[in-house]
Amino acid sequence: MIREHTVAIGPFRLDGGxxxxxxxxRVTIYGTPRxxxxxxxxxxxxxxxxxxxxxxxxxxxxxxxxxDPAEWCVIGVNAxxxxxxxxxxxxxxxxxxxxxxxxxxxxxxxxxxxLRILNVERVQIAVGGSLGGMQALQWALDxxxxxxxxxxxxxxxxxxxxxxxxxxxxxxxxxxxxxxxxRLARKIAMLTYKSEALLNRRHGRRGDRNGKPYFDVEGxxxxxxxxIASRMDPASYATLTHAMDSFDVREHAxxxxxxxxxxxxxxxxxxxxxxxxxxxxxxxxxxGFDAEYLELRxxxxxxxxxxxxxxxxxxxxxxxARCAHYASC
Amino acid sequence: MIREHTVAIGPFRLDGGxxxxxxxxRVTIYGTPRxxxxxxxxxxxxxxxxxxxxxxxxxxxxxxxxxDPAEWCVIGVNAxxxxxxxxxxxxxxxxxxxxxxxxxxxxxxxxxxxLRILNVERVQIAVGGSLGGMQALQWALDxxxxxxxxxxxxxxxxxxxxxxxxxxxxxxxxxxxxxxxxRLARKIAMLTYKSEALLNRRHGRRGDRNGKPYFDVEGxxxxxxxxIASRMDPASYATLTHAMDSFDVREHAxxxxxxxxxxxxxxxxxxxxxxxxxxxxxxxxxxGFDAEYLELRxxxxxxxxxxxxxxxxxxxxxxxARCAHYASC
Numbered sequence: 327m328i329r330e331h332t333v334a335i336g337p338f339r340l341d342g343g344x345x346x347x348x349x350x351x352r353v354t355i356y357g358t359p360r361x362x363x364x365x366x367x368x369x370x371x372x373x374x375x376x377x378x379x380x381x382x383x384x385x386x387x388x389x390x391x392x393x394d395p396a397e398w399c400v401i402g403v404n405a406x407x408x409x410x411x412x413x414x415x416x417x418x419x420x421x422x423x424x425x426x427x428x429x430x431x432x433x434x435x436x437x438x439x440x441l442r443i444l445n446v447e448r449v450q451i452a453v454g455g456s457l458g459g460m461q462a463l464q465w466a467l468d469x470x471x472x473x474x475x476x477x478x479x480x481x482x483x484x485x486x487x488x489x490x491x492x493x494x495x496x497x498x499x500x501x502x503x504x505x506x507x508x509r510l511a512r513k514i515a516m517l518t519y520k521s522e523a524l525l526n527r528r529h530g531r532r533g534d535r536n537g538k539p540y541f542d543v544e545g546x547x548x549x550x551x552x553x554i555a556s557r558m559d560p561a562s563y564a565t566l567t568h569a570m571d572s573f574d575v576r577e578h579a580x581x582x583x584x585x586x587x588x589x590x591x592x593x594x595x596x597x598x599x600x601x602x603x604x605x606x607x608x609x610x611x612x613x614g615f616d617a618e619y620l621e622l623r624x625x626x627x628x629x630x631x632x633x634x635x636x637x638x639x640x641x642x643x644x645x646x647a648r649c650a651h652y653a654s655c
Numbered sequence: 656m657i658r659e660h661t662v663a664i665g666p667f668r669l670d671g672g673x674x675x676x677x678x679x680x681r682v683t684i685y686g687t688p689r690x691x692x693x694x695x696x697x698x699x700x701x702x703x704x705x706x707x708x709x710x711x712x713x714x715x716x717x718x719x720x721x722x723d724p725a726e727w728c729v730i731g732v733n734a735x736x737x738x739x740x741x742x743x744x745x746x747x748x749x750x751x752x753x754x755x756x757x758x759x760x761x762x763x764x765x766x767x768x769x770l771r772i773l774n775v776e777r778v779q780i781a782v783g784g785s786l787g788g789m790q791a792l793q794w795a796l797d798x799x800x801x802x803x804x805x806x807x808x809x810x811x812x813x814x815x816x817x818x819x820x821x822x823x824x825x826x827x828x829x830x831x832x833x834x835x836x837x838r839l840a841r842k843i844a845m846l847t848y849k850s851e852a853l854l855n856r857r858h859g860r861r862g863d864r865n866g867k868p869y870f871d872v873e874g875x876x877x878x879x880x881x882x883i884a885s886r887m888d889p890a891s892y893a894t895l896t897h898a899m900d901s902f903d904v905r906e907h908a909x910x911x912x913x914x915x916x917x918x919x920x921x922x923x924x925x926x927x928x929x930x931x932x933x934x935x936x937x938x939x940x941x942x943g944f945d946a947e948y949l950e951l952r953x954x955x956x957x958x959x960x961x962x963x964x965x966x967x968x969x970x971x972x973x974x975x976a977r978c979a980h981y982a983s984c
Contacts, residue, residue: 487854487872488846494873495842502831502839510831513824514843517817522928525816531903541900543816544823571870574860596925599851 333440344426351440352404352411357395363448370454370461376410377402385635392639403437407565415561434464453477455631470583479590482606484574493567504560509551521594521627587617595628662769673755680769681733681740686724692777699783699790705739706731714964721968732766736894744890763793784808784960795914808919808960811935813903822896833889838880850923850956916946924957
């Protein structure tokens with residue numbers, strides 16, 4: 327059973343001080359929550375994702391998948407600032423009013439308020455990759471009483487200077503031209519999501535497969551750019567990359583109640599390096615969390631959390647089974 | 656003694672089939688060549704360099720440096736297609752006529768013709784980093800009788816798919832807006848020239864040092880963009896990145912006469928990975944060259960060949976001394 331709600335959460339005060347009036351959150355729910363929330367999984371999306379998590383993570387949220395809606399109640403919430411049903415730059419009235427900066431804490435807080443309105447007071451697991459992983463960790467720190475476990479994939483406890491700089495050049499492309507700039511930003515981003523080994527194997531120095539007078543890897547980027555142009559609002563892209571840049575929870579206050587944390591590093595990820603993910607897991611363990619580092623061995627790069635669902639599932643299954651066991655106790 | 660020449664090399668037929676009329680090459684010469692060329696070093700420049708090699712490589716070409724003009728005759732040639740005195744898009748008449756593609760072989764061939772006109776028939780060493788390293792290797796393969804040794808730094812025997820893709824997104828920025836796009840292209844390029852470790856150390860997540868409302872690393876990129884805007888022609892930038900993309904000498908014919916080759920990989924270089932530089936050295940050794948791999952240990956990234964002259968000098972000094980010894984025999 328899939329239900330989709332547009333939840334009015336009222337005025338929402340942002341970290342930056344602005345209060346947004348009449349904020350809405352688009353929520354998609356797969357399966358049925360137990361009253362105590364013990365089977366609820368919140369799946370947080372990355373930069374260009376939506377609340378329809380089974381669409382963009384089909385190998386994970388699916389019948390027979392890591393999170394089977396027959397057993398789990400899987401909830402996706404479109405991030406504040408995005409363009410898939412939640413309040414963001416594209417939903418502003420009048421249109422194109424300058425939308426304020428939002429932080430990952432704002433995104434997580436707005437989602438939490440929407441879930442409370444839907445009578446979901448507690449989630450057993452928050453999970454996500456990249457910006458989604460940042461959200462999962464933010465939940466664990468901001469609302470430890472409302473979450474049992476967090477799985478942080480291809481992300482860690484702060485955005486790096488290289489990540490900040492790569493987001494900045496992507497936003498600069500948007501400033502040159504919202505439409506063509508979004509295509510360019512996506513191309514830059516795709517290179518940060520893929521590994522050199524993957525490009526070598528898939529494209530090499532071959533000419534374009536459709537006979538265009540350039541290299542195959544250029545044709546690949548063109549196809550990726552086509553896909554993004556029709557489905558992403560440039561202002562949302564800017565808003566959510568700023569949110570990523572702002573993310574740094576290394577000094578976040580720690581509550582006595584501590585959700586269990588699992589950090590997944592991807593060996594070939596050069597945007598969120600495995601060594602940095604490991605270091606974050608160690609920092610949280612040092613602060614008293616049940617925090618462990620797991621490694622997804624893949625040559626795919628950052629996008630392995632999307633591209634390698636079978637390996638990711640195998641890696642996470644023991645922990646998820648433990649969460650389910652606790653849930654049923 | 657520094658001399659600068661603009662050498663008319665006449666019509667020049669390009670690899671792509673087009674013949675350029677009235678080609679000129681800007682040549683800068685530091686020191687005095689011996690008649691047999693035994694003290695001549697050709698220093699080939701990278702993407703945005705010029706023939707004035709002592710300006711952009713002051714730690715290497717200098718009194719007391721690795722190549723001291725008191726001993727060596729150091730020659731720089733502005734690459735065909737560039738904008739520092741040699742024929743390129745900006746020198747076309749009528750202006751902005753579409754300039755044809757050039758290859759690294761074209762660049763090396765035009766430079767060689769200019770040197771012959773200046774009565775330099777042979778160089779003892781060709782050396783360069785990045786696109787300059789490609790040129791040095793191209794000299795060794797195309798004109799083994801005219802060159803004794805080649806030093807290839809932060810480059811190898813072909814441009815990688817990741818490198819091609821990164822050049823493509825930079826050219827796409829130029830297409831959006833020649834002026835602001837060049838700034839953006841330079842920012843993207845600077846990120847490929849630096850390592851994550853360097854950005855962590857230099858910039859971290861600090862705010863901008865001049866108080867602008869962004870991160871320090873963004874201010875750094877802005878300053879780099881300012882510097883390029885005033886000194887580089889966007890069409891030359893496109894021409895020379897295409898030349899890099901075309902570079903692949905893995906199947907190049909090998910002459911019985913084989914210059915000695917030294918390949919320098921930089922440990923933190925993610926644009927031209929050290930492992931790929933090492934593999935290229937091994938391929939040339941397998942083909943009968945006196946080819947060796949040297950490693951510059953640096954956390955600076957690709958730009959270490961510019962930023963770490965003392966370490967580079969220490970690494971290359973034994974080989975250069977051997978070249979000088981042979982030269983004086």
